[in-house]
Amino acid sequence: MGFDARVGDILTHLDQGLDAALARLSDFLRIPSISTDPAHAGDVRRAAEWLAADLGALGFDVQIHDTPGHPMVTARSQPGDARPLLFYGHYDVQPVDPLELWNRPPFDPAIEDTPQGRVIRARGASDDKGQLMTFVEAFRAWKAVHGSLPSDLILLFEGEEESGSPSLRPFLKAHAGDLRADLAIICDTSRHADGRPAITTQLRGLVGQEVVVHAADRDLHSGSFGGLAANPIMILAQALAALKDDTGRVTLPGFYDGVGDLSPELARDWQALNFDAGDFLGRVGLSDPIGERGRTALEMVWNQPTAEINGIAGGYAGDGFKTVLPAVARAKVSFRLTGTQDPAAVRQAFQDHVRRFVPADCRIDFHDHGASPASVMDIADPAFGTAKQTLTQEWGQEAAFIGAGGSIPIAGDFKELLGMDSMLIGFARDDDRIHSPNEKYDVESFAKGARSWARILAALR
Amino acid sequence: MGFDARVGDILTHLDQGLDAALARLSDFLRIPSISTDPAHAGDVRRAAEWLAADLGALGFDVQIHDTPGHPMVTARSQPGDARPLLFYGHYDVQPVDPLELWNRPPFDPAIEDTPQGRVIRARGASDDKGQLMTFVEAFRAWKAVHGSLPSDLILLFEGEEESGSPSLRPFLKAHAGDLRADLAIICDTSRHADGRPAITTQLRGLVGQEVVVHAADRDLHSGSFGGLAANPIMILAQALAALKDDTGRVTLPGFYDGVGDLSPELARDWQALNFDAGDFLGRVGLSDPIGERGRTALEMVWNQPTAEINGIAGGYAGDGFKTVLPAVARAKVSFRLTGTQDPAAVRQAFQDHVRRFVPADCRIDFHDHGASPASVMDIADPAFGTAKQTLTQEWGQEAAFIGAGGSIPIAGDFKELLGMDSMLIGFARDDDRIHSPNEKYDVESFAKGARSWARILAALR
Known part of the structure; x- marks a missing residue:
């Protein structure tokens, strides 16, 4: 671990390759990999094959595993003496109904200039193909600069996340020996409402x-x-x-x-988020937190x-x-x-x-x-502090450890079946309209997301 | 009021005329006067006309009143110096679905011998054509013996009771002057579970x-x-x-x-009913009364x-x-x-x-x-005591003042719009299957019902 002098080269490479990376993401987004719709089963497989081909070309040892549902894609880099890390994402997408509310065909991605900045608009742009590709672009840039992939990486990309992941737990059990790592890194969450980068460290x-x-x-x-x-x-x-x-x-x-009560460190981070419960509730027509008296609003949704x-x-x-x-x-x-x-x-x-x-x-x-059970990550693991510091550097905003009120089952599954914590870092925005018409992903999310992984990889490798 | 020597003649007349009376009831039951079904509107009118013709032949001054819905039939006997009484019943019936559960066509009445005695089976036999005709047969026998109808009777027969009586209140308001009497007598209730005659004196x-x-x-x-x-x-x-x-x-x-707490008189009557709450609840799969502690089960459903x-x-x-x-x-x-x-x-x-x-x-x-509001009749009115005594004589079982847990809107309407109490006496049984397939009315209910009215009329005229 430590600062890698060549991280600057990787970031430059990513910046110069952004248009090509967006073109690759667009190719991926053109595949209507709707996992809940049996009519799209072939498309889901096509998306798995597209991904496998891209990873294979990068030098990963790739496998497409058939399941009773849609395929799992796994990939491994060469073994070495680094801490084994597992990267998780999903390549399936939500259905697109109601189609008439889309401003363009959902599987014909386009880069659009909006008052809030440039976005790539398509079903899956944010959830989760765009986020998944931030990993892949970071690996690609690393390879270009170093000549080889970072060692000791395991990738697991699922095709059933939007349909309840029926094959996931059996697959994890059957392949536990191959998939067990020291830490899982999941890119399927959002930045904080104010745009700052966030690492989700606990899930209810x-x-x-x-x-x-x-x-x-x-x-x-x-x-x-x-x-x-x-x-x-x-x-x-x-x-x-x-x-x-x-x-x-x-x-x-x-x-x-x-x-438990919140640790002083998390209490400080959450306080710094300046979460405005009145504003948050006001967006759904309410105003008053109803939780236990004496708790902050974020405690009510994340820690209570x-x-x-x-x-x-x-x-x-x-x-x-x-x-x-x-x-x-x-x-x-x-x-x-x-x-x-x-x-x-x-x-x-x-x-x-x-x-x-x-x-x-x-x-x-x-x-x-x-x-x-709740998933509570061990933030004493130095990877968390490193990732936080690195994200702060990349985004120019203090990164935060945050919680989540909902469950993310994969984090619990990794803990239960593979014995490892998850570090949940994602770059999506609250207004990405995932699961809704006109889904988009900010080009900034995509570009700085890939740069973030490059920095984190450099710090952890 | 008092004992009329000729009541014996009237009762004999009723007994001898029972088969003819059942034949008339059967004619009435053949008319499928389903008030909720617009396809049967003509049948409902036909039933009104059948009734009007029968009453007219007896010497009543009969009118069929059109309403926005189905007709009202009113009839008056000659004025005299007796206490004016209004008799209410309804000539419409419930739908017959599901037809396949009937053992015979619902509008093809038949007298059947059953282990529980002779019954007349058809839609409306009990609710309310059979009950309504107990009035009419009593009037008919009275006329045969006395040569004229009892004086000061007003009859009101409705054709919309099974469809929510939408025209009733406007009709009562518009004809309040003609319909106001000293007491309403309603024949649309049941005997007590053990078969004893009952007068319902309060409704929730x-x-x-x-x-x-x-x-x-x-x-x-x-x-x-x-x-x-x-x-x-x-x-x-x-x-x-x-x-x-x-x-x-x-x-x-x-x-x-x-x-209010129950009067000693009603408390005595209700006690004598030997109501078995465990048995009553047992028939629907329950066993334990849930009402206020210290109350009897009948208080719970009738007086609380x-x-x-x-x-x-x-x-x-x-x-x-x-x-x-x-x-x-x-x-x-x-x-x-x-x-x-x-x-x-x-x-x-x-x-x-x-x-x-x-x-x-x-x-x-x-x-x-x-x-x-609740309907609570003034049982100090001597008509109540007289009816109770008379019913006891006819049935050979102590008649009871009882309550009802549900509302009977017509009683409230008579009170509110015409300022009179109602005396609710009916001869139906709990097992008559009103509103269900295979509705029946016991021939005993019909025969002794008509005899009961003859006795009550004799006592009140």
Whole structure:
């Protein structure tokens, strides 16, 4: 590790090759690799082959692995004595509906000048082909300057990320020996809202639970039975309402076991982000944070666990009114987890809680929907400090360690199945319209993204 | 009032004429007067005309009144010095779907011998053509024995009861002068479960209220916003859960204003019914009454008000799981009212209650769905005692004053628009399958029903 004198040459090479790199990205974007649509299965494979050919030409040892779904592309550089790093991205893209809202054909990329700067517009430009290619362009420039690839790299590019990654975990298990590295580097996230580079160091986990309360064996008339027979909606409402106390804290016994306060270092970084909760909520028509009193807004979404009701249904909720006392009511509830909260313990505590509200003559069914712990990276790993410092140099803005309120399953999978942390660095912007019509990627994101990887590689190799 | 020596003759006449009366009822039942189906509008009119012709032949002064919907049939006997009584029934019937579940064509009535006794089976046999004809057969027998109809009777037969009675209130208002009597007698209810005759003397009222909680202006991702942004389902769950305390009492301030304890007389009658709540609930798969502690099960459904959630919806409740933090959640809530509870005050208290749970940056909409007070008849009116005594004689079982948990809107309309109480006496059975395939009316219900009216008329004329 340390400063590599030739990094300047690599950055110059990247700058001079930007138009060629954008042309390559455009070729890649022309392949409509929509993984959810079986009609595009051939295109998804074509994208895998395009990528494999490009990596092979660079000198990687490339393999296309068939799966029950779409192929996995893996590539390795020559072994050496450096710390093994695994780079992850995905080459599949979201569907393009509604097509009529696009200003140009989604698979006919173009460079556009906009008031916010130059962008490349196409489906997948930001999520994730453009980001993935920041890796590849950095490797290409390294090769051009050094004559050979950096050693000890493993690349893993997936074709099913937008369709739930059904083949990923089996693949990781089957190839664990080949894929295990010291650290995974994932390029599928965004810069902070103000444009500064960011390294996501913690992701909340998730427990999903469906609850179905059964009362009478049929819908009843609320005149004949109201006040006498159990109402499953009321039972559910009472159980769910009691999940939180007046201060916004979740009431489940033991729920906060493993939830830690923010370290001073992260607290400083998050404070420096000047996150404006009023502005953030104002964009969706709200204004007031609802989390536990005394917490900052970023703590609420990144470092505090939640209990949310994601859906509820029971009785008659259509037009007009029916005086029905329903047989069944159901809700979907999820918990976002932080620190070392145990998903199984949270699930159990929730089920025990709900059961206390259910009378003896009613029945409750639970359906489990996923359980993953939070991902909390070890930022004492020097790679994190190095990457942060390097990103600050490249972007001229202080890079930040940030959190994420949602889960990124791949990070949890790498931890669970391959035993390694992930360093999540991405250059996308909040306004990239990923998953929506007119997706774009800033040319700045692409160019400085590749330069960022060149610097990070130089510092870590 | 008092015993009429000729009542014996009338009863004999009814017994001897039973087959002819069943034949007339069968003619009436052959007319498919389904009021909800526009294709049957002509049939509904035909049923009105059939009825008018029969009443006219008996000597009533009959009118068929056109309305924006189906016709009203009114009939009057000659004026005299007796207490004016209004008799109400309806000649329209429910649809017959699903037709394949009927054991015979629904409009081809037949007398059947069943293990439970003889029945007449057809759509409308019990609800309400058979019950309506118990009036008419009693009048017919009276006329045969006395040579003339009882004086001071007003009959009102409706053709829209099964389609929500849209023309009824305007009609009552427009003809209030002609229709006002001292007491309404309604034959559209059932005997008690054990077969004993019953007079319904109180009906719960109803307030219906839809509540819509709006939070963000779009559905949010629960990862990005969970723990920070308001969740409308949680707001609704907390507001609804707080409607009841641990003892089952409704918590709205002033809610119990006007709710009275049962009179000793009614308490005695209800006790004598030997109502088995476990058995009643057992038939729908439940076992435990949920009402306010210390109340009997019949008090819970007949004399105590309720707060029920009739429907709820919000977020994603379909298959699988979506980690959505929804923009909107809605519920339909109803209150059954007793005593002199004021529907407007209950609605207001509920709205005030819900508003307290809604944060400043969220919005709540209310949609009103009907408001009617409880109907509590003045059983000190001697007609009630007389009817009870007379029914006891006819059926050989102690007749009971009972309550009803649901509303019967016509009773409230008579009270509000014509200023008169209603005496609700019907002879149907719980197993008559009204509104369902294979509707039937016990021949005993029909025969003893007509005899009951003959006795009551004799006692009141």
